Amino acid sequence: MAKTEDYEKLSVDETLKALQADMEKGLAPEEAKKRLEQYGYNEIPEKEESIFHRVFRRFWGPIPGMIEVAALLSAVVRRWEDFTIIMILLLTNAFIDLWQESKALNALKVLKNKLAKQALILRDGKFQTVDAKELVPGDIIKVKIGDLVPADVKLIAGDYIQADQSALTGESLPVSKMVGDVAYSNSIIKQGEMLAVVINTALNTFFGKTVALVAKAQREEKSHFQKAVIHIGNYLIIITIFLAAIILITAMFRHEDMLEILRFTLILTVAAIPVALPAVLSVTMAVGAMSLAKKQAIVSRLVSIEELAGVDVLCSDKTGTLTQNRMTVSDPVPFGGHTVQELMLYAALASKEENKDPIETPIFEYIQKTGQTKELTRYQQTKFTPFDPVSKRTEAIVKSGDKTFLVTKGASQVILGLCGEQINQEEILGKVEDFAEKGFRTLGIAVKQPEAESFDFIGLLPLFDPPREDSKSTIKEAMALGLDVKMVTGDNIAIAKQIANVLGIGDNIFDARDLRGASNKELIILGKIISTAVFKKLSPDVSERDTEEFAKGVVKDIEKEFENIELPKGYVKRHESEIISVIEEADGFAQVFPEDKYLIVDRLQKA
Known part of the structure; x- marks a missing residue:
């Protein structure tokens, strides 16, 4: 299946031909069924974790394993008071963590239920309303004011629409789109009505790729807190085993009563295990989660609280986060x-x-x-x-x-x-x-x-789009605490610099192209030098100010041209080490897409 970016380069006729779509009749029900089997439902696959697995993983790992061993040993030596206390602590820790996660999951389910559910689709020459999940590439749909675009679509007929895609790209204003343009999944139609052909669904959409990046980050990264707890657990296990081995070997050489020594070893093992550690940590972080909940923040994982407390670089979106998202x-x-x-x-x-x-x-x-x-x-x-x-x-x-x-x-x-x-x-x-x-x-x-x-x-x-009332003071406080704040936005550089200056972030804002190593700054500087030299040559008597104004105008024209063209393959691009350096030194980035945001965070973590 072709990518959404590929369809952006095709004309309407070429797109319809590639998708074997009929603009007048839409897909036949049989064809739609065949494509549904080929491409699957138009929904982000979500593997819901069973309650059994969610409970089980609370009892799996170095620290829970050590506590369970301590409980077992207490039962072996018949210390039932210790056994009861250890089991209460183990179950308390599991319950608090499970309870907090369940609350967050319920809140997220409510948010997900607000997403697109139905679409107006042309099938067999008639418009009908169907579940959005049944859309397939090649379907002809109608999008109108108030709709949530159900998939990536190519606009094929109508005057125009205005689409709010700020949730995807960070642009503060709705974008005008006409015939031949692409509208992204989950953007909101603010004005107009048009016919469109579905070009990609589910994980192949622009929105789907963003979800995939988040999932990838969750799979690949264990939090600093989790790594620290695992490290402590492994360290204690090694020390405990080492001490128990020394006691048993010494007792064997000294011909001690092995039953008594075994009891002593079991008591030592129980004492070495921090049975209260998980419960104390969970209670502490649950209190933090409740405080954040009062400020409208959903904490889906307790460990994320400690992780957030340990950051030294904060990358913040602009639209709706630093600004009010209203003109x-x-x-x-x-x-x-x-x-x-x-x-x-x-x-x-x-x-x-x-x-x-x-x-x-x-x-x-x-x-x-x-x-x-x-x-x-x-x-x-x-x-x-x-x-x-x-x-x-x-x-x-x-x-x-x-x-x-x-x-x-x-x-x-x-x-x-x-x-x-x-x-x-x-x-x-x-x-x-x-x-x-x-x-x-x-x-x-x-x-x-x-x-x-x-x-x-x-x-x-x-x-x-004005800054939020508390943005400047919050950023100032964050910087005073040692945080390096970077602004990342889908808006253009001029808007990004203006907001960054107002908020005190700085004006060293880069274009997203710099992240891909395809910076055009050198070419723009070259254009300025050439235009200045040519203007002076053609008009030797002209003032320095007029020359600067002329060069400035040429540079603006060059920058506009570069917005619409890609650098040729033979152009030398930056090395990855240079890109990391650019990211570290920058105060922010403009005209970024979700994959660029992932790249920024990934490079900063590896720097």
Whole structure:
């Protein structure tokens, strides 16, 4: 089966042909059944551990084994008080650990039940609702607003959708997708409706690969706590056996009463075993787990508490972890003699509050905060055209008394194109560039009166995903305790640097390509040098400032080009030791995917 990335490079027709899918009729039931047998159910396989196995592994290992030996020896020498106490401690430890794990598993089951359960699918020419687990590659499905995408799909028909894939990639805003684009499993449709063909299911999806990475980490890694306890247990076993051997050999040479010596050896063995250690550790960590539960943290394994306490490098996601995962209006910038109040009023009139659009919601929050809600009620929207990726703007016909006018908001360059030449476009675009470098998303707002030939540009509205109120203080406290905090996000470098600076993490942010050894920094520097030299050669009288501005523009164009192309195979890549060095020195990484996050943690653990 081809990977999701392979289908991204194919056209819609090529994808349908490769999957032998019919866009008009969908799969026949017989074909769907055959593919279900071939690919399996569209669900992440989960091997649920039996209650017997969960109980049994609490009594297996060096320390539990030693305690069980101590109980057995106590029974042999008929010390029933010791036997009773040891068994109570052994069972208490097992019960506490099992109880805490059961609570965590129940909480996780509730979360899993919220995932996609059904899908609208085209089978034999008719749309029908089926369980999402029955989807197979080649199925034609319909995705619409509010849906959780049930598998990796290629969009094949319709206008557009906006998909929130922040849980997968860390991008703070929904991504616009059109025909030919791929939508990932478990992303949420925020706007629009489209037809799509399923290209991968279950563990072959982007989400499935992320789950597989987590499972791999769990299989490969024993916690520091587990290693320490096993080490202590093995050490005590060796010492106990060594001492018992010396006592028995000495007794044999001295012709002592062997029955009495054997009893003494058994007592020594019981005394050497730390029967209370597991119970004390479990109780201590259970108290910690209860404290974390009050802060909405689910502890699925008690040993993870000690493991977290021992970290020296903390890699944190950005969206929803360090930031609030909701857009907020920064400082609006009016132009042409207009005021901030006018700018925000027109921005609200070019929006629809009930749509709950993540871009429009902060506008109405700002209006409520500044007390402009009453003024807004004087106007009435008679027609509203929502945002789409083609026009890149919203538009509304607004009526106020006998007066009717047109208001629009959207991508700054698009809005400027609707306005006349009476405005200073260079000044406005320069401001847009400044906002972009700081990681802001900027909207342009314009109004057109009935008698006017073109729109009147009102101003710019910068938006950003603000940090959580406690993020900066928490990071400062963590750093004071000796933690090296690194931010890892799917957002672009400009946004990552802006948030990292605000939170005091640092601005040494790298592109995820540096993790794969395919850095393009050397080529960008080369581009800057060449563009500066050529510009000076062609315009010898030009100022140093103009030369720098020209080179800066060329570098930006080069960086944009590199976002869409891969470096050729012959290009020399970094050695793994250099990649580890980059990870250690970096304050964070931008434009990362889940496999990149796994790579970062893996390399740091091996460094």
